[in-house]
Amino acid sequence: MSPLIFRALLLLAICSFLTACSAADDFIRLPSDASRFFRNEGDDSVGTRWAVLIAGSNGYWNYRHQADVCHAYQILKKGGLKDENIVVFMYDDIAYNEENPRQGIIINSPTGSDVYEGVPKDYTGDEVTVNNFFAAILGNKTAITGGSGKVVDSGPDDHIFIYYTDHGGAGVLGMPTYPFLYADDLIDVLKKKHALGSYKSLVFYLEACEAGSIFEGLLPDGLNIYATTASNAEESSWGCYCPGDNPSPPPEYDTCLGDLYSVAWMEDSDVHNLRAETLHQQYELVKARTANDNYVYGSHVMQYGDIGLSEENIFLYLGTNPANDNFTFLAENSMKLHSKAVNQRDADLLHFWHKFRKAPEGSFRKNEAQKQFMEAMSHRVHLDQSINLIGKLLFGIENAHEVLNAARPARKPLVEDWSCLKSMVRTFETSCGPLSQYGMKHMRSIANICNAGITNEQMADASAQACVSIPAGPWSSLEKGFTA
Ligand SMILES: *[C@@H]1O[C@H](CO)[C@@H](O)[C@H](O)[C@H]1NC(C)=O
Ligand SMILES: *[C@@H]1O[C@H](CO)[C@@H](O)[C@H](O)[C@H]1NC(C)=O
Numbered sequence: 001m002s003p004l005i006f007r008a009l010l011l012l013a014i015c016s017f018l019t020a021c022s023a024a025d026d027f028i029r030l031p032s033d034a035s036r037f038f039r040n041e042g043d044d045s046v047g048t049r050w051a052v053l054i055a056g057s058n059g060y061w062n063y064r065h066q067a068d069v070c071h072a073y074q075i076l077k078k079g080g081l082k083d084e085n086i087v088v089f090m091y092d093d094i095a096y097n098e099e100n101p102r103q104g105i106i107i108n109s110p111t112g113s114d115v116y117e118g119v120p121k122d123y124t125g126d127e128v129t130v131n132n133f134f135a136a137i138l139g140n141k142t143a144i145t146g147g148s149g150k151v152v153d154s155g156p157d158d159h160i161f162i163y164y165t166d167h168g169g170a171g172v173l174g175m176p177t178y179p180f181l182y183a184d185d186l187i188d189v190l191k192k193k194h195a196l197g198s199y200k201s202l203v204f205y206l207e208a209c210e211a212g213s214i215f216e217g218l219l220p221d222g223l224n225i226y227a228t229t230a231s232n233a234e235e236s237s238w239g240c241y242c243p244g245d246n247p248s249p250p251p252e253y254d255t256c257l258g259d260l261y262s263v264a265w266m267e268d269s270d271v272h273n274l275r276a277e278t279l280h281q282q283y284e285l286v287k288a289r290t291a292n293d294n295y296v297y298g299s300h301v302m303q304y305g306d307i308g309l310s311e312e313n314i315f316l317y318l319g320t321n322p323a324n325d326n327f328t329f330l331a332e333n334s335m336k337l338h339s340k341a342v343n344q345r346d347a348d349l350l351h352f353w354h355k356f357r358k359a360p361e362g363s364f365r366k367n368e369a370q371k372q373f374m375e376a377m378s379h380r381v382h383l384d385q386s387i388n389l390i391g392k393l394l395f396g397i398e399n400a401h402e403v404l405n406a407a408r409p410a411r412k413p414l415v416e417d418w419s420c421l422k423s424m425v426r427t428f429e430t431s432c433g434p435l436s437q438y439g440m441k442h443m444r445s446i447a448n449i450c451n452a453g454i455t456n457e458q459m460a461d462a463s464a465q466a467c468v469s470i471p472a473g474p475w476s477s478l479e480k481g482f483t484a
Contacts, residue, residue: 046157046200046316047155047156047157047158047200048085048154048155048158048159049076049079049080049081049085049159049160049161049316049317049318049319050085050086050087050152050154050158050160050161050199051072051081051085051086051160051162051163052087052089052133052136052137052160052161052162052163053072053073053086053087053088053089053090053163054069054088054089054090054128054162054163054164054165054166055068055089055090055128055165056165056166056168056173056174056175056181057091057166057167057174057437058091058093059093059348060093060099060100060351061347061348061351062166062167063094063100063106063256064108064165064239064240064241064255064257064259065166065207065259066090066094066106067094067106067107067115067257067258068108068165068207068258068259068262068266069088069090069163069165070108070115070116070119071115071258071263072262073088073118073119073120074115074118075266075318075321076161076318077118078321078323079274079315079318079319079320079321080319080320081318086120087120087122087123087136087150087151087152088119088120088122089122089127089128089133089136090119090121090124091124091176092121092124093125094106094116095116099254099255101250101252101253104116107249107257108258109241109257109258109263109267110241110249110250110257112257120148120150121148122136122147122148122150123136123146123147123148124147125176126146126176126177127145127147128175128176128177129145129175129177130175130177130179130180130181130185131143131145132144132145132146133181134186134189135151136150136151136152137152137160137162137189137190137193138151138152138189138192138193138196139152139153139154139196139198152198154199155198156197156198157200158198158199158200159200159203160193160199160201161203161204161205161317161318162202162204162205164204164205164206164208165206165208165259165262166207166208167209167344167345168208168209168210168213168214168440169210169435169440169441169442169443169444170210170213170234170443170444170447171183171184171213171413171415171418171421172440172443173206173208173214174208174437174440177480178434178480178483179483179484180440180483180484182421182484183213183214183218183413183414183418184218184413184418186214187215187218187219190202190204190219190223190225191220191223194223194224194225200224201225201226201312201316202223202224202226203226203279203309204226204227204228205228205262205265206227207229207230207237207259207261207262208229208230208237209231209236209237209344209345209440210231210232210233210234210235210236210444211229211230211231211232211237211302212231212232212234212300212302212304213444214229215227215302215304215305216232216233216304216411216412216413216414217411217412219304219305220305221305222306224306225305225306226279226303226304226307226310227304227305228286228301228303228304229261229302229303230261230262230290230301231301232299232302233407233408233414234407234444235299236299236343236344236345237259237260237261237299238260238261238290238292238297238298238299238341238342238343238344239256239258239259239341239342239343239347240256240257240258240259240260240263240340241256241257241258242255242257242340242341242342242347242350243255243256243350243351244340244354245340245341245342246340254354254355254358255350255351255354256347256350259344260289260290260292260297260298260299261290261299261301264286264290265282265286268282269282269318271324271327272320272324272327272328273320273324273326273327273328273329274314274319274320274321275313275315275320276313277328277329278310278313278314279309279310279311279312279313279314279317280310281329282314283301283303286301287300287301297340297341345438345441348376348437349373349376349377352369352372352373352376353369353373355369356369356370375473375474375475376438376475378473379438379471379475379476382433382471382476383432383438383441383442384442386432386463386467387404387446388400388404389462389465389466390459390462390463391403391404391445391449393461393462393466394449394452394454394458394459394462403448403449403452404445404448404449405444405448414447415447415451416451420450421443421446421484423456423484424449424450425443425482425484426482426484427460428463429478429482429483430460430463431460431463431464431466431467431470432463432466432467433467433470433471433475433476433477434476434477434478434480434482436475436476436483437475438475439483
């Protein structure tokens with residue numbers, strides 16, 4: 001062993017006794033030889049890197065979520081993870097969608113290249129379910145229905161990265177299939193995974209509206225889990241690279257290409273040596289970029305769980321692209337892109353609107369776009385009015401607004417009784433039709449109905465009065481079942 005390498009190892013050994021290990025970068029300057037040695041050593045000592053990537057939506061107007069997931073896959077692949085260790089959930093209706101101007105190609109930024117190529121199709125279409133997602137995390141093959149059967153078959157030295165992107169609401173995350181994913185069930189799965197002793201540490205990146213509500217008051221310390229979310233418990237997250245924004249997608253695209261928090265962490269990971277960047281550094285950068293124009297077009301990135309883990313290098317989870325070896329993270333040279341962005345919940349309307357605007361006068365396409373726009377709008381009005389009316393019936397005209405919209409104290413979960421929340425959702429949907437994608441917005445109101453001690457019978461009465469019938473139209477169809 002050369003004296004140089006010996007010295008490097010010695011420093012590493014000393015370093016592991018210090019808590020502020022990140023400071024080591026300030027004094028170790030390794031010639032390239034030793035750094036290569038270092039790296040291989042590091043690779044062996046981290047066990048296996050696993051990842052679960054999931055886009056919770058379908059439909060061309062939600063292009064961006066699957067684009068995000070494909071892009072994340074490319075980062076992991078270039079980082080050195082093997083396909084057998086990356087489990088991908090995506091509906092897979094985008095690349096060959098008839099609306100897609102570049103058939104067989106998905107991009108995640110206006111100037112980006114294809115991110116679709118090579119993405120494993122582990123769970124697609126109706127295989128993208130809460131049940132399969134949980135089974136994959138837990139490594140339980142027998143609980144999987146359909147798909148490739150790939151699961152996170154991890155051991156105690158392994159590191160796991162989970163990335164979810166979609167619509168959400170307070171306490172809930174969307175799925176292209178019903179039911180949706182509820183926060184309490186996700187936390188139970190993470191606790192179970194921890195109890196199995198099958199990871200060393202786990203990082204969870206979550207893009208969704210009101211994403212903070214998935215962990216706030218729910219994710220305990222001590223599970224060796226570090227989570228960051230695109231938004232706090234009470235606000236929307238944001239789509240970006242949307243038609244009409246700056247930067248905007250190529251003109252032939254009528255849909256958003258990415259999401260603000262997601263492209264922030266991915267475009268940072270694309271260009272840096274991730275051995276030299278900590279999760280915390282990335283969190284700060286993503287937080288600054290996602291705040292976008294001082295929160296006019298942005299949201300508050302949050303962190304939860306074992307925050308101390310964020311001193312670790314991103315490399316432990318995502319690997320690193322050897323082509324970036326010489327590009328070390330420096331806060332001052334990081335992207336300070338300002339862009340306009342679109343509220344996650346309005347991105348579908350934006351798509352229908354641009355489709356309508358561009359279609360030739362009198363064409364089938366113009367009529368179709370108009371119909372889609374009107375259907376989405378009337379579904380929104382129906383849900384907003386129904387919840388409003390139910391609130392008034394239950395709490396009186398004066399109090400309804402306040403009770404329905406009350407925020408929870410910090411570090412308190414959305415609802416005390418999650419089974420109440422789920423049964424209230426089913427009761428509502430029995431009379432009024434499914435909440436579907438847009439209706440996740442009203443989860444806080446329904447949670448507050450539980451928190452106020454309303455019984456299921458009272459809720460059933462109020463729902464039946466508010467909704468005389470379930471409206472026709474694709475968004476109100478109960479064909480997929482209840483969302484809870
Ligand atoms: C795996 O899933 C099956 C089916 O849901 C269940 O019966 C079994 O207990 C699970 N195994 C573990 C180890 O959790
Ligand atoms: C990094 O820099 C070194 C020294 O200048 C050079 O030899 C090496 O090829 C560079 N690596 C990459 C991936 O560009």
